[in-house]
Amino acid sequence: MASYPLEVTSCVAEVIFISLSIYLVCMLFDKRPKSKRKDLFGEDYLLDSLLKQLNKKSGLIVIKGLRRTGKTSILKVALEESNMPYVLIDVRYAPYTDRRQFLDFLAKEIIKVLDKDIVSKIIKKISRVSLSLGKEYFKGSLDFDIKDDSDFLTVLREANKKNLILAFDEAQYLSGINFDMIIAGIYDNFPNIGVVLTGSEIGLLEDFLGKGNDKAPLYGRLYFELKPERFDPERTFAFLEAGFKQYNQKISKEEINQVIEEFDGVVGWHTYYGYLRCDENKNHLNALKIVAEIGSRTAYEEFERFLNTKKSRERYQKLMKLIMLGKSNWSQIKKEMLLRFGKISDSQLSKYLKDLLYHGFVEKSNEKYLITDPLLIKGIEQNIKF
Numbered sequence: 001m002a003s004y005p006l007e008v009t010s011c012v013a014e015v016i017f018i019s020l021s022i023y024l025v026c027m028l029f030d031k032r033p034k035s036k037r038k039d040l041f042g043e044d045y046l047l048d049s050l051l052k053q054l055n056k057k058s059g060l061i062v063i064k065g066l067r068r069t070g071k072t073s074i075l076k077v078a079l080e081e082s083n084m085p086y087v088l089i090d091v092r093y094a095p096y097t098d099r100r101q102f103l104d105f106l107a108k109e110i111i112k113v114l115d116k117d118i119v120s121k122i123i124k125k126i127s128r129v130s131l132s133l134g135k136e137y138f139k140g141s142l143d144f145d146i147k148d149d150s151d152f153l154t155v156l157r158e159a160n161k162k163n164l165i166l167a168f169d170e171a172q173y174l175s176g177i178n179f180d181m182i183i184a185g186i187y188d189n190f191p192n193i194g195v196v197l198t199g200s201e202i203g204l205l206e207d208f209l210g211k212g213n214d215k216a217p218l219y220g221r222l223y224f225e226l227k228p229e230r231f232d233p234e235r236t237f238a239f240l241e242a243g244f245k246q247y248n249q250k251i252s253k254e255e256i257n258q259v260i261e262e263f264d265g266v267v268g269w270h271t272y273y274g275y276l277r278c279d280e281n282k283n284h285l286n287a288l289k290i291v292a293e294i295g296s297r298t299a300y301e302e303f304e305r306f307l308n309t310k311k312s313r314e315r316y317q318k319l320m321k322l323i324m325l326g327k328s329n330w331s332q333i334k335k336e337m338l339l340r341f342g343k344i345s346d347s348q349l350s351k352y353l354k355d356l357l358y359h360g361f362v363e364k365s366n367e368k369y370l371i372t373d374p375l376l377i378k379g380i381e382q383n384i385k386f
Contacts, residue, residue, distance in 0.1 A: 060221055063198040118161060200360050296375045324381070
């Protein structure tokens with residue numbers, strides 16, 4: 001049995017500026033992930049879909065999307081509105097390379113949101129605990145260690161007596177510690193604990209979910225899927241005009257067209273541009289330049305971290321450069337790679353392309369490979385030479 005996502009994509013029906021004058025205290029151009037509905041723009045459909053699933057206690061929810069498309073913001077707002085205790089972990093900044101350390105870290109985060117009576121029961125059941133229930137207790141001053149899976153399951157078993165949401169941002173990084181086995185156990189045995197996973201490296205996230213692998217722990221589990229999408233030009237116009245209106249400022253159609261031309265539909269770059277214009281009082285051309293410089297460096301640094309894990313980094317670099325230059329189908333890519341490296345097998349080329357797809361650096365559409373982040377394209381132009 002395969003894993004079956006129930007897919008919801010961004011509903012970009014006519015984006016109308018609803019209650020703009022009411023929410024002047026919230027800023028669309030805040031660079032941080034949003035935590036209130038009024039700070040999002042045009043995402044009510046996705047947000048309500050996610051809330052509905054959280055309230056139904058769906059066992060597993062997956063939010064997939066490319067980088068800087070608003071996944072974290074949608075998740076944070078939904079968690080706040082759910083009125084249920086939750087733990088949100090940004091896996092990139094957690095000890096995700098060591099299973100025991102991560103379980104210990106997660107258990108301590110879970111205990112912080114549980115009722116005192118439940119925590120007391122956990123303390124009694126887990127051996128080797130040294131915990132003082134003084135005034136600092138509810139501030140998260142917890143001194144204990146989860147030594148093994150058994151201790152962690154004790155925490156889950158008690159937490160399951162009430163509703164709880166465990167959310168993992170960029171969950172694909174947990175694959176190295178077999179955390180998919182833990183999620184499968186939660187899914188099968190703890191109906192009051194919901195799990196939400198987000199991921200921008202979509203192929204890796206699908207591997208983590210067991211797609212096409214009947215031996216994977218999560219294979220066959222039904223999950224609900226949401227996909228935030230890039231903004232189309234109409235939505236970008238609406239977003240920028242609304243954001244500027246919050247500052248009692250205006251932006252011209254010509255300026256918006258330039259933003260779209262430079263940054264396409266990536267809302268993260270739109271937001272940073274708006275922040276520079278309205279919060280730092282940069283003019284249009286300076287804001288474009290700064291976003292392009294910082295954005296291209298950020299995007300390429302993400303690609304560089306990927307390259308640092310690969311022995312054939314030069315081949316990946318040249319492959320990305322070829323795709324950027326418009327060599328987009330298999331035959332074109334194979335021909336150019338042979339010219340540059342002399343020998344490359346079909347299986348090797350397939351692996352390189354699959355890796356780039358899995359990590360979200362390229363997309364495939366109509367048998368063509370594309371780099372869709374315009375600032376990653378700039379980063380490649382600046383850093384990879386033939």
